[in-house]
Amino acid sequence: MSAGWSMWVMFLVVLNLGITFFLFLWAPRAKIPTQPDGTSGHVWAHGVLREGVRRLPLWWVVFSAAMFVAGFTYLVLYPGFGNHKGALHWTAHGELAKDVAANDGKLDDLLARFREYPIEQLAGDPAAIQMGHRLFMDNCAACHGPAAHGNVALGAPNLTDDDWLYGGSGKDILTSIEHGRAGVMPAWGPSLGEPNVKHLAQYVLSLSGAPHDAAAAAAAKPLFATCAACHGPEGKGNQALGAPNLTDPIWLHGGTVADIETTIRGGRQGAMPAWDKRLSADQMRVLASYVYHLAHPDIGDAGR
Incomplete structure (x- = not known):
């Protein structure tokens, strides 16, 4: 002041x-x-x-x-009379630091216990799930939604369906949280032309058994060879690249004809930020266990 x-x-x-x-x-x-x-x-x-x-x-x-x-x-x-600091030298920053230190002291024993379990087993510990839920709401819910059902508009995947772009093991999930992910679907519209974009969209629909134009899908089957480099010859995806499985009814950017045509024509770009600068190693492990728990809600209690 x-x-x-x-x-x-x-x-x-x-x-x-x-x-x-x-x-x-x-x-x-x-x-x-x-x-x-x-x-x-x-x-x-x-x-x-x-x-x-x-x-x-x-x-x-x-x-x-x-x-x-x-x-x-x-x-x-106490402070309140101009710049007078008060005989007790109380400050809001000092009070916060004291409370944080006290809270960290209470968490030390709990986090030490969490380190004893692999992420898949930790996903069954109620205390870890409670802490992970709070970390998720503070850091992840803005994109993935408070119920973790994802956001098609943002390309944020649903975390409750056990369908994973980069792998669903505890290690894979922790890697995604710690280092982030960057996915790129190139734009094929300029090289394929609009008629082929529409035909290829029908073929992609056929891979998942969705209603489609069979003649257009058949005509586009040879074109899928270009896509197979990432999605695989059968369209089952590639977790090493983050290429989604096209044979299931789960769609990252929407599964309507218009959505698929837009994806093929203009491509897609998605980014999962790295959280290693914001969260501690222990917090990221707990968060990974919560995300694993979302897709495996019936997993046993690791603390029993």
Whole structure:
């Protein structure tokens, strides 16, 4: 806080406390004109109700004095009076650091136990799942959704269906979280031409058994040789490359004819950020176990 703002805050504190403290001392001694019957002369309901004048009760005076003492004591002990740091030298940053250290101390034993299990087994530990869920909501839900059902518009995969682009083992999931992933589907529209794009989309639909134009699919079958380099000759994908399986009904960017044509024509690009700069090694293992748990909710309890 600059010196100017500090002086302004000090001025406001002194002004407000000064006025209220003056009123507190003056009000009990103020002389209020009263009628012979002890009222102020203000009446309502044709004289049925009259305003009485009484001294402030002792408990109110004592309580108010205690509040002034508490206020002055606070300004001496804690920051609040301009740049005065307070006799206790309390700061919000220091309080946060103390709370974080206390919380880390409580987690040490728990994390030490988590390190004893492989990720697949840790996925059955209720304490790990609870911690992993919080890490997921804080870091992953923005793309994958709070229920982890993915987001077609972003190309964020559904994590609950056990269908994996880069492998679904604990090690594979941890690698995805730690180092991120980058997927690229090249644009084939310029080289294939629009008619072939539409025919190839029908062939891709046929691979998953979806309704399709059989004649167009047959005509496009030779064109799929270009795609087989990544997706495989049978279209079952390649986890080493992150090329999706085209023979199941699961679609990363949508499975309608228009969606598939758009993917073939213009290509797709997707990026999973690396979290090793934000999360600790222990946190990434716990998060990986939670993601594994999403696709295997019936896994046994590792802590039993």
